[in-house]
Amino acid sequence: MKKKYFAVVFLVLILLAVVFSSNQSIKVMKRIFATTMTDKNTKQIVIVIDPGHGGRDPGKVGVNNALEKDINLRVSLKLKTLLELNDVKVIMTREDDNGLYSQSDSNKKRADLDSRVDLIHSSHADLAVSIHQNSFTEEYVKGAQVFYYSGSNQGKQLAETIQTQIVKTIGDDNHRKAKSNVSYYMLKKTQCPLVIVECGYLSNSNESKLLLQDDYQENMAWAIHLAIMQFINKGGLEDTK
Ligand SMILES: [Zn+2]
Known part of the structure; x- marks a missing residue:
C-alpha cells in the first residue's frame, strides 16, 4: 500500500x-x-505645480483687491488633489503663503524664481505647470491664456490642450490661443515642458470676482487636470522636446 x-x-x-x-x-x-x-518599474508620472508669487510678493492686485498669490495657491491645491486621484506624483513649489526666498537674499524675486526652477530640476519632473493671474491697463480685457516656451513641441502641445479645455469648461466665449514666449524666466530656465496658465484678468471686475469663487477655481483646476491627463494619455511625454 x-x-x-x-x-x-x-x-x-x-x-x-x-x-x-x-x-x-x-x-x-x-x-x-x-x-x-x-x-x-513603470515610473510614476511626476508633475510640479507652481503657484506663482507668495510671501511678500502678492503678484497682481485685482480691482476688487484680490491678491494673485492667494488665487494661484487655491487653484493649485485643487489641481493637486485632482492629479493625485489619477495616480500622479505631485510636487508643489509652495503649499502656503511663504515665498521661496530667505530674508537674507538681496534679490528676493530672483532667489524665489531660482528656487522654483531648482525644485523642478531636482524632482525630475515630467512636466510643470505654473499657475498665475493676469492684469492689464484696459478693464475690458479678459480670458484665460496658456503660455509655453518657443521651440518646445511638448510645451506647445500641452499648452494648446489646456487652452482648449479651459475654453470648453469655462464657456465664456474666450477666443484666446495658447501663446509662445521666450522671455519668461521660468519658461527659459526649465528643462522639462513647462506651461504658465494665466487663469484670468484681475483687472477685469467680473473675472476678478469669479476668480475668487470656489466653484470657478474648481472648474479651472478641473479643466487643467483633464487636459494634462489627455496630453499624457496621448503619449505627449514620449515625444522629444
Ligand atoms: Zn503672476
Whole structure:
C-alpha cells in the first residue's frame, strides 16, 4: 500500500517537472515575470505645480483687491488633489503663503524664481505647470491664456490642450490661443515642458470676482487636470522636446 502511494506521488512529481520545464510553460512564466517586473518599474508620472508669487510678493492686485498669490495657491491645491486621484506624483513649489526666498537674499524675486526652477530640476519632473493671474491697463480685457516656451513641441502641445479645455469648461466665449514666449524666466530656465496658465484678468471686475469663487477655481483646476491627463494619455511625454 505504502509503495503504491509513493509511486503515485513520484509520478505526479515527474509529470509536474515535465510540464514546468516544457518550452511553452517557460515562455509563459517568463512573460508573467516580465510583466510583473515592468509593472514594478513603470515610473510614476511626476508633475510640479507652481503657484506663482507668495510671501511678500502678492503678484497682481485685482480691482476688487484680490491678491494673485492667494488665487494661484487655491487653484493649485485643487489641481493637486485632482492629479493625485489619477495616480500622479505631485510636487508643489509652495503649499502656503511663504515665498521661496530667505530674508537674507538681496534679490528676493530672483532667489524665489531660482528656487522654483531648482525644485523642478531636482524632482525630475515630467512636466510643470505654473499657475498665475493676469492684469492689464484696459478693464475690458479678459480670458484665460496658456503660455509655453518657443521651440518646445511638448510645451506647445500641452499648452494648446489646456487652452482648449479651459475654453470648453469655462464657456465664456474666450477666443484666446495658447501663446509662445521666450522671455519668461521660468519658461527659459526649465528643462522639462513647462506651461504658465494665466487663469484670468484681475483687472477685469467680473473675472476678478469669479476668480475668487470656489466653484470657478474648481472648474479651472478641473479643466487643467483633464487636459494634462489627455496630453499624457496621448503619449505627449514620449515625444522629444
Ligand atoms: Zn503672476
